[in-house]
Amino acid sequence: MDLTLLKEAIASKSYDQVADICDELELQFAARGVNYQNEWPYAIHLLGHIYVQDINNARFIWKRTPSAIKESQPEVVAVWKIGQCLWTHDYAGVHDAIRGFDWSAEVKDLVSAFSESYTKRMFDLLSSAYSTITVADVTKFLGLSEEGVTNYALQHGWTIDPESKMLTVRKMPKVVQQKLDPSKLQNLTEYVFHLEH
Structure with missing residues (x-):
């Protein structure tokens, strides 16, 4: 199972691409009939969706994760705990779930990046509210x-x-982003055209 693209994204800290890469690779492996489930990076796949705030898709990944994986990989369960707290808007619980597990080396940086991003989002939310x-x-x-x-x-x-x-x-x-009204652009174009001719 070739996860080179995923490993490169993580190494370059392109965490916002992790979910899409995992989704695409999972579809490719399934289409080719590759039995990937025992080697699949479920924790990273879940975290990728959590990182981009796609909790709904993270929930579906959790639901289709085999029971044997959930029982044998406590890190996957720990990642899902973060997802559950986000799903129920348990803001303090998100931080507790992050601090409550000794993350593996391959997941630690992604969890840390999510934590920083989440803290900033919460601060921005408080600033506006x-x-x-x-x-x-x-x-x-x-x-x-x-x-x-x-x-x-x-x-x-x-x-x-x-x-x-x-x-x-x-x-x-x-x-404030100004949106260009297409009719005004058309009027301006006609005006400039008229001046030039």
């Missing part, structure tokens, strides 16, 4: 200690009231 929030509440979302949350928030321009341990959120500037 709150104007003030307690340090204790932020710890549940970011999976950091109170000191870690305070440092992280201050690094991102938030302020803290040391008495109440209340963080004041620094709103991120909204990036």
